[in-house]
Amino acid sequence: MDFVKDLDNRLLFAVPKKGRLYEQCISLLSGSDIHFNRRSRQDIALSTNLPIALIFLPAADIPKYVAEGNVDLGISGQDMIVENEVQDKVTEIMELGFGKCRLCVQVPVKGEYKTIESLAGKRIVTSFDAFANTVFEPIDKAAGTKTTINYVSGSVEAACALGLADGIIDLVESGETMRAAGLHDIHTLLETQSVLLSNKHSKHQDLIDKITSRIRGVITASKYVLCTYNIERTNLASATQITPGRQAPTVSSLDSHEGWVAVSAMIEKKQKGDIMDRLSEAGATDIMVMAFTNCRV
Numbered sequence: 001m002d003f004v005k006d007l008d009n010r011l012l013f014a015v016p017k018k019g020r021l022y023e024q025c026i027s028l029l030s031g032s033d034i035h036f037n038r039r040s041r042q043d044i045a046l047s048t049n050l051p052i053a054l055i056f057l058p059a060a061d062i063p064k065y066v067a068e069g070n071v072d073l074g075i076s077g078q079d080m081i082v083e084n085e086v087q088d089k090v091t092e093i094m095e096l097g098f099g100k101c102r103l104c105v106q107v108p109v110k111g112e113y114k115t116i117e118s119l120a121g122k123r124i125v126t127s128f129d130a131f132a133n134t135v136f137e138p139i140d141k142a143a144g145t146k147t148t149i150n151y152v153s154g155s156v157e158a159a160c161a162l163g164l165a166d167g168i169i170d171l172v173e174s175g176e177t178m179r180a181a182g183l184h185d186i187h188t189l190l191e192t193q194s195v196l197l198s199n200k201h202s203k204h205q206d207l208i209d210k211i212t213s214r215i216r217g218v219i220t221a222s223k224y225v226l227c228t229y230n231i232e233r234t235n236l237a238s239a240t241q242i243t244p245g246r247q248a249p250t251v252s253s254l255d256s257h258e259g260w261v262a263v264s265a266m267i268e269k270k271q272k273g274d275i276m277d278r279l280s281e282a283g284a285t286d287i288m289v290m291a292f293t294n295c296r297v
């Protein structure tokens with residue numbers, strides 16, 4: 001436990017210790033040049049190049065630690081922030097674009113329930129019991145009844161078939177798990193994805209800003225590629241309409257080819273095929289597309 005004293009003066013950054021957010025978080029850290037050595041089974045890892053300690057915790061608990069100020073910064077899902085009821089106590093710095101899914105009310109396909117209101121007074125099983133209680137409070141009040149909310153930690157979809165629930169509240173991404181259990185969704189309560197979140201009163205705000213801009217750079221870099229090509233200056237105007245860049249394309253003259261220029265511009269990765277076709281039609285040659293791993297734009 002020697003290194004507990006080494007945590008003094010370090011920014012504490014909570015990262016999901018396993019599960020579907022883990023790999024993406026590790027790749028964000030690596031893309032942001034936050035280096036660390038983590039020994040097997042160890043949930044605290046000191047960064048070797050920045051005054052940061054990474055704390056590996058269950059995603060579901062991270063919003064609570066951030067809200068209470070036990071850690072300065074964290075990555076978790078928006079659903080976990082809502083379930084921990086800490087929306088007002090943390091700053092959601094930015095959406096990270098992964099862990100995207102919907103929190104839905106689901107019922108058996110062959111059943112009588114068609115609306116969330118029809119479940120008033122019935123039995124709901126969920127891992128999101130705090131949120132479910134807030135959802136059913138007004139519904140119960142209007143119907144003059146009390147819905148039973150029971151917590152289970154996983155495999156929530158099994159609850160209806162097992163006779164434990166009339167409906168469930170759980171996450172849906174592809175819908176495969178829901179359909180396999182003979183369920184369908186009748187109401188979306190929340191759209192969620194992973195976010196970078198911070199404590200509102202951290203003493204490490206400068207470092208939080210630095211990490212945020214590095215992570216933002218990694219996310220932007222994953223959406224864009226750099227496109228370079230050569231083109232006759234007479235065709236430049238039509239080519240730059242195809243690749244306007246984020247501000248403007250970089251244009252330099254080609255010494256060896258009178259009247260020709262070299263152009264480079266960031267383009268959206270998902271449009272690269274179409275853009276290359278159109279550049280070719282506009283007279284561009286030597287068209288190349290290159291990925292980059294981080295950027296500040």
Ligand SMILES: Nc1ncnc2c1ncn2[C@@H]1O[C@H](COP(=O)(O)OP(=O)(O)OP(=O)(O)O)[C@@H](O)[C@H]1O
Binds near residue numbers: 154192
């Ligand atoms: N099927 C899914 N698709 C996308 N995101 C998901 C999915 N299931 C869970 N998530 C998101 O992943 C985050 C972590 O979820 P959870 O705590 O259930 O861990 P997990 O990664 O599913 O691992 P496990 O359930 O095995 O412990 C949550 O914010 C949740 O919204």
Ligand SMILES: O=P(O)(O)OC[C@H]1O[C@H](OP(=O)(O)OP(=O)(O)O)[C@H](O)[C@@H]1O
Binds near residue numbers: 155171
């Ligand atoms: O719509 P889908 O793509 O099928 O994904 C949704 C499923 O993913 C999550 O379960 P997870 O795999 O985390 O298992 P768990 O129930 O043990 O948490 C979630 O709780 C759903 O069951």
Ligand SMILES: [Mg+2]
């Ligand atoms: Mg899960």
